[in-house]
Amino acid sequence: MTALLLITADDLLLDELLRLAAAAGAAPEVARDLSTALRAWSRAPAVVVGADLLVGLARMGPPRRDAVHVVGWGSAGEDVFRAGLAVGAEHVVELPDGASWLTTLLTDLGDDPGGRGLTLGVLSGSGGAGATTFACALGQAAADIGPALVVDADPLGPGVDRVLGMEEKPGVRWPDLAHTAGRLGSRSLREALPRRGALGALSWAPGAAGRAAMPDPVAVREVLSAAARGHQTVVLDLPRGAGSAELIGRCDEVLVVVTPSITGIASAARLVDSLVDRGGGLGADSGQIALVVRGTGVSPDAIARTVGLPVRATMTDQRGLAEAIDLGLGPLRSRRGPLARATAEALSLCRVRAVAA
Ligand SMILES: Nc1ncnc2c1ncn2[C@@H]1O[C@H](COP(=O)(O)OP(=O)(O)OP(=O)(O)O)[C@@H](O)[C@H]1O
Ligand SMILES: [Mg+2]
Numbered sequence: 001m002t003a004l005l006l007i008t009a010d011d012l013l014l015d016e017l018l019r020l021a022a023a024a025g026a027a028p029e030v031a032r033d034l035s036t037a038l039r040a041w042s043r044a045p046a047v048v049v050g051a052d053l054l055v056g057l058a059r060m061g062p063p064r065r066d067a068v069h070v071v072g073w074g075s076a077g078e079d080v081f082r083a084g085l086a087v088g089a090e091h092v093v094e095l096p097d098g099a100s101w102l103t104t105l106l107t108d109l110g111d112d113p114g115g116r117g118l119t120l121g122v123l124s125g126s127g128g129a130g131a132t133t134f135a136c137a138l139g140q141a142a143a144d145i146g147p148a149l150v151v152d153a154d155p156l157g158p159g160v161d162r163v164l165g166m167e168e169k170p171g172v173r174w175p176d177l178a179h180t181a182g183r184l185g186s187r188s189l190r191e192a193l194p195r196r197g198a199l200g201a202l203s204w205a206p207g208a209a210g211r212a213a214m215p216d217p218v219a220v221r222e223v224l225s226a227a228a229r230g231h232q233t234v235v236l237d238l239p240r241g242a243g244s245a246e247l248i249g250r251c252d253e254v255l256v257v258v259t260p261s262i263t264g265i266a267s268a269a270r271l272v273d274s275l276v277d278r279g280g281g282l283g284a285d286s287g288q289i290a291l292v293v294r295g296t297g298v299s300p301d302a303i304a305r306t307v308g309l310p311v312r313a314t315m316t317d318q319r320g321l322a323e324a325i326d327l328g329l330g331p332l333r334s335r336r337g338p339l340a341r342a343t344a345e346a347l348s349l350c351r352v353r354a355v356a357a
Contacts, residue, residue: 004028004109007037007057008050013073016095017048017102024106038062046109048102049087051080058083069105071095104185108229117147117228118354121236121251122292123244125258125268130294133321133331134257134343135237136163140332141343143199146232147190151224152203153247154239155213161194161203165328169194173205177223178215184222186230202227217246224250233347240271248275253350254289255312260297269307292346312349315342 004021006028008014014030021028029044031037034056041047041062049057051072070076070084070092084092093102120138124131132154139150139160152160152174161167171194177184193200202223214220224247227234236251238244248254254275258268272289291307293300293314300311315338324333332340 003044004106005031005037005040005044005047006050007031007034007047007053008071009033010050010052013050013052013071013095016099017050017071020099020103021106024103024109026106026109034060041065049089051076054083054087055079058086062087064088066090067109069093069102071098071102104188107188108186108226117231117233118253118351119224119228119234119236119251120350121238121248121254123238123254123256123271124240125256125271125291126264127240127267129257129259129264129268131257132157132160132163132237133339134255134292134294135235136160136330137332137339137343138347139164139199139201139233139235140330141340141347142233142235143197144335147198147200147230148233148235149190149193149200149202149227149231151227151234151236152201153214153236153244155204156239157237159203160237161201163325164196164199164201164330165325166194166196166201167203167206169196169201171195171200173203174215175205177202178219184226186226189223189226190230200231220247221250245275252288252354255292255346255350256289256307256309257292257294258303258307259295260293260300260303261295262298265298265303265306268303272307272309292342313342313346315339 004026006014006017009032029040031040034053037057038060042065046067048069048071051070054070065088068087068089070080070089072080073095075094076092081092122131122135136150139148142148150160150164159167172192190200193202236247238247256268256272258264290310290312291303292312293303295317300314304311318337318339320333321331324331332343334340
């Protein structure tokens with residue numbers, strides 16, 4: 001694994017960055033000149049550029065890449081901002097004020113070098129179609145491969161921590177994150193959430209308190225961004241109706257669970273139309289939205305034609321579901337059966353699509 005790249009010829013700045021990196025447990029590679037910087041530019045998982053070399057670097061036109069951050073002493077001038085834009089920097093950090101922000105960033109990079117997990121949303125095509133169950137099962141299946149998180153974005157749902165048997169586990173819930181401002185560390189979020197093994201749950205406070213609404217959009221965005229940096233897979237249990245458009249925009253793919261009856265299909269078709277119309281970052285053509293069929297009835301092909309979306313997975317009803325949930329095992333009690341097959345299928349198709357995108 002290659003290290004975080006620091007680009008600066010300013011000794012004082014380098015000392016400070018190395019000090020902050022050490023505090024964050026990161027061991028960076030240092031480039032004190034532009035040609036060394038360019039050689040390491042593309043392979044580093046993340047780059048911190050000192051304001052001293054930034055303008056020169058921008059002139060050399062390095063290839064576009066993610067995770068570039070600019071750091072300088074005091075307030076950055078217009079030339080720094082312009083050069084920052086030219087190299088595609090995500091942030092311009094001004095020291096010493098930005099030191100703690102930078103420590104969080106470095107901790108984050110040391111923990112999750114240059115990655116963003118797959119974010120999937122699950123919606124019910126009609127009330128009770130099985131979205132919450134499928135979202136939790138997807139999370140369980142994803143946790144077999146790497147760190148995964150199920151996020152409850154439906155304040156009126158049963159609580160994904162309850163469905164996953166984690167309602168007694170200590171850890172942060174949505175109301176604890178309502179006042180998130182600034183950058184939230186991915187590792188600190190992951191470690192603060194209720195978890196069982198590789199699977200975490202972000203849900204509501206027990207009882208009625210805090211169930212009323214999602215936190216404000218800025219806090220939600222920061223939480224989802226930290227969640228995606230800190231997990232290989234994040235699954236959102238989305239609410240039907242107003243309020244979902246912003247969340248849907250954060251998803252790499254949204255799966256709509258449909259029951260194969262005339263009413264189930266009609267309802268799903270309306271829901272899909274409203275989402276695409278509302279411009280929630282979705283395009284039926286781009287394949288960011290697809291169907292999962294639960295139960296038996298109308299054929300998947302006919303459903304796909306009627307709703308105008310591809311079917312990612314089909315499944316018959318899962319036996320023993322209520323019992324597995326009552327036992328605190330989550331919906332995916334065994335790795336066999338219709339629910340396990342459908343989640344595995346949907347996960348691998350979504351992964352293939354995300355890699356190809
Ligand atoms: N795969 C499945 N096999 C059998 N029963 C299921 C399955 N998925 C869901 N159910 C049953 O359907 C009911 C509703 O499930 P769930 O809460 O997951 O639906 P939902 O789409 O999230 O509902 P809502 O629209 O209220 O959010 C539950 O009682 C659950 O046990
Ligand atoms: Mg639900």
